Amino acid sequence: MNGRMDGKVAVVTGGASGIGRACAERLAQEGADIVIADLQDERGQEAAGAVKALGRRANFVRTDTSEGADCEALADAAVREFGKIDVLVAAAGISHALYESGGEPRAPQASREDSYLINKPAEYWEKVLNVNLTGVMLTDCAVARKMIDVGNGGSIINIASGAAKIPIPGAADYCVSKAGVWMLTKTLALELAAHGIRVNAIGPGFIETPMTESMRSDETRVQQLLAGIPMGRLGQPQDIANTALFLASDESSYFTGEILFPDGGLFTG
Ligand SMILES: NC(=O)c1ccc[n+]([C@@H]2O[C@H](COP(=O)([O-])OP(=O)(O)OC[C@H]3O[C@@H](n4cnc5c(N)ncnc54)[C@H](O)[C@@H]3O)[C@@H](O)[C@H]2O)c1
Structure with a gap:
């Protein structure tokens, strides 16, 4: 089916890579x-070029989503260029404080215990929470204010994670940030429903993007992981983009405050 988003304008954070880029192209x-x-x-300009190659209008706005002023400038730029915002996919995120998307994979830690909370610098915690939780809140609010001004409602889709419901030793900061995104989604959904703005989240399983590259380079870990995924395969960015399309489109018009877990069964039960 084509044309499900005709006439719509979508802002995609983290749109330069992985899940965000796949969502941008799918929409x-x-x-x-x-x-x-x-x-x-x-990489952001490249992603905008890929959208243009699909015959749609696109622009790139350099944004640090953990900075409120950047999020306001992003929402302003979108409305200036396209007149409105109908959809936000908030996909910008990091897996740990030192993660750089598309950068050199980080050297493995000496032991897993090194990444346990009791051994982690507090700045690492702050960094992950700032980007993954505060950044999503700042983006959601900046975009929601524009949606309210325009008065057409809208759909906000926050990319959380299966880690929002399953604790992972060594990734407490990440898990807490994503659990926060889940609750943020539910609370904002209630606050924005009267404006016709729906707010939902996606909790992906293990998806083949730069974020999982270092883990995927270890064949033993991949096999262990696959053994825990009932559907027997890793997820593709397209799996998440299709979920985002559903939540962005009118087909999900009675959904708000929900989280969907496309994870091949990984986090079920
Ligand atoms: N890959 C997975 O298995 C997986 C699973 C669950 C959830 N997620 C979530 O999906 C989202 C996208 O991750 P991905 O796997 O596509 O990784 P990715 O590294 O391919 O993409 C992340 C993007 O976010 C951008 N980004 C990071 N910090 C930013 C900031 N402060 N401001 C603006 N942009 C910023 C990066 O530059 C990058 O383009 C993240 O929120 C991640 O936590 C990923």
């Missing part, structure tokens, strides 16, 4: 114009 394939927001200029 564009269905007719949306796209604003890509990301920290990374070159």
